[in-house]
Amino acid sequence: RFRHPLAAAVISLAAAGLVAAGDAWGARHADRDTWPRRRLAAGAALVLAAAFVWAPFPRWQAPETGMSWFRLAAGYEQGGDPARAGDAYARAEAAGLSTPEFWNNYGLHAIRAGDLDAAASRLRRAVAIDPSNGPALGNLAEVYLRREEWSLAAGAYAAAAGAMPEKAAELLTNAGALYRREGKLDAARQAFHDALSARPGFEPAVEGMRSVGGEH
16 A cells, blocks of 8 residues: 555556567567667566565655554544554654644644643644644644643634634634733733624623723
């Protein structure tokens, strides 16, 4: 399964080899001097094609190996086996897999296990790869919230709102509530204002704006 992506390139090489072999066969009697060279070239092309398909290329195949472990981890989680899921995630990481989706899911796995430090580290890696990854930003906000890092949580909620406009009202209202908790009333008003711009009349944002003495 790791070699299937190479098939497209190999097919063209195989075709070239067959054409060269056919040309050489037709020219065998017309030009006996060039026949051995043509036959050698056709054979070499076919050997190279076979090597391209079957020889191991660890550097190219490692990400595919990591993706297989990632899929297996997701399957274990769906089956309610967090221990095996954790082992599969670790093997995916060891294989060199590093995508925002992987780090986000691995971070969620750590949240479920109660390891907030590992969760924060993994989710930050997802955001470092893709700063507009809304799910990772939202999950990172949840981690900060559980660690009572209110300002960081508010910032992550606001960033997630920018990445997921369809959820902007809820996320910005969360940010506003946390800014208010920190006593950052101007930031809270702005967050509630932006939430109401995203969804006019959104009642939690209306209440939030009233709580900080703002107008809506």
